[in-house]
Amino acid sequence: MPNTTTHGANPVVTNESGTQKLASAEGLGSITMCGCGTLSLNVQAMSLRLDAESFAQLLMMCSDAMYVLEALAKRKAGEMPASSLVH
Numbered sequence: 001m002p003n004t005t006t007h008g009a010n011p012v013v014t015n016e017s018g019t020q021k022l023a024s025a026e027g028l029g030s031i032t033m034c035g036c037g038t039l040s041l042n043v044q045a046m047s048l049r050l051d052a053e054s055f056a057q058l059l060m061m062c063s064d065a066m067y068v069l070e071a072l073a074k075r076k077a078g079e080m081p082a083s084s085l086v087h
Contacts, residue, residue, distance in 0.1 A: 013021045018035030029043040039055045041048045050058065 020033045022031045022033055022039075024030035029041070032040045032042070034040070037052060039050050039052065041050065041055070041058075
């Protein structure tokens with residue numbers, strides 16, 4: 001039987017093999033961590049395995065991309081001049 005603890009809004013579930021489910025989003029995927037510390041990002045049909053440092057870098061890269069997307073959306077809506085976008 002899986003062991004479940006709660007962290008924030010998501011319960012952390014550990015199965016018999018030691019794999020922990022860290023987060024999930026219905027219809028999108030999940031993030032798990034195996035006993036050796038490897039993180040698995042499962043998004044629909046894609047699975048990506050990363051060490052903790054690479055996972056942190058991926059999160060920063062995604063955060064940077066989201067910032068640019070929000071800036072582009074504001075620019076398109078006429079809320080900011082094009083010169084405020086930085087690459």
